[in-house]
Amino acid sequence: MCDTHSEQINELAKALAAAQGELEPAEKNATAAIGEKGKLSRKYADLTAMIDAVRKVLPKHGLSIAQIVLPTEGVAHVRTMLMHESGQWLASECRMPYDNTDSKNAIQSMGSAITYAGLEVQEADVPAIKNEMAGLNRLRERMDNARKDIKRRIAGPLDGFDAEVKALIARIVDARAALDTQVKDFERRDREGRRAAVQCVVDNIKSCEGVPELDIPINPSWLNKSTRxxxxxxxxxxxxxxxxxxxxxxxxxxxxxxxxxxxxxxxxxxxxxxxxxxxxxxxxxxxxxxxxxxxxxxxxxxxxxxxxxxxxxxxxxxxxxxxxxxxxx
Incomplete structure (x- = not known):
């Protein structure tokens, strides 16, 4: 899915503007360990706190929210939708690669990716986050190297197939060129034969009419097969x-x-x-x-x-x- 909004959003926009005027900040009710080996921590509002912050306001204006985890191979794919009772809607999507480091299982990897997607950087977190970014860069490099290796292994047979197809195409082109040469040669000889036949007709008629000295150029249309x-x-x-x-x-x-x-x-x-x-x-x-x-x-x-x-x-x-x-x- 890639659409970000319904065809019309006028009713939704009106309701959202009214709701935003009543919303209060969500309570930071959870703590997350960040940085290498969890040396640093930060407080944040978890999903439950954020839902509680908007639950009492959005329904009053005909608004509701939903988050859907979409099945996408290799990444955590989350789609968030803001909907209005009129049927109008807004949506956004977030994709984060799984964190397969250490001994995390698939569920933990997906959870880590979703957590990274929701982080908000603060000044105290910068050193630890830089370390995390370095780790993400290493992960990205490993994944990219794996992609290149797989591509090389897949491309090998494809390159051979491509060479074989090109060789077949070259043979087809050569065969067609040979046929084209023969056809043109036949058409040339046929046209020369028709020219000789027409010239014979011209000479016979000149002789019968008593004007053998007259030079009559051959009209190209006389050489057409359709000319009677x-x-x-x-x-x-x-x-x-x-x-x-x-x-x-x-x-x-x-x-x-x-x-x-x-x-x-x-x-x-x-x-x-x-x-x-x-x-x-x-x-x-x-x-x-x-x-x-x-x-x-x-x-x-x-x-x-x-x-x-x-x-x-x-x-x-x-x-x-x-x-x-x-x-x-």
């Missing part, structure tokens, strides 16, 4: 379709540029033959873009040669007019 082949095929075909659209757009732009250059060259040649002087292609640099919107945005003229009055025709007319003025003497 149909999903991989769809992803690859989407990449190829996007590549083809890009190629077609590039081809169209290149063709448009070539057509524009051919048109400019033909126009410049025709105008040169008509007017009797060369038209440098550098003058037509703004017209070489394949974007027709850019050409149509060139500065228009209200009337030009051969009926051209806007866009490319108008721009050619401006160049011819500029060059004709330069040819005039």
């Amino acid at each position: 082949q149909a999903e991989i095929h769809e992803d690859i075909k989407r990449i190829i379709a996007a590549y083809k659209r890009e190629c077609e757009e590039t081809r169209r732009m290149e063709q448009a540029k070539a057509d524009r250059i051919a048109l400019v060259e033909a126009t410049a040649k025709a105008q040169a033959e008509q007017h009797g002087f060369m038209l440098p292609l550098s003058k037509f640099a703004a017209c070489l873009t394949p974007d027709l919107a850019v050409v149509m945005a060139l500065p228009p003229v209200t009337r030009g040669l051969d009926g051209y009055n806007a866009g490319f025709g108008g721009f050619v007319a401006l160049i011819v007019k500029e060059l004709a003025n330069e040819e005039l003497p």
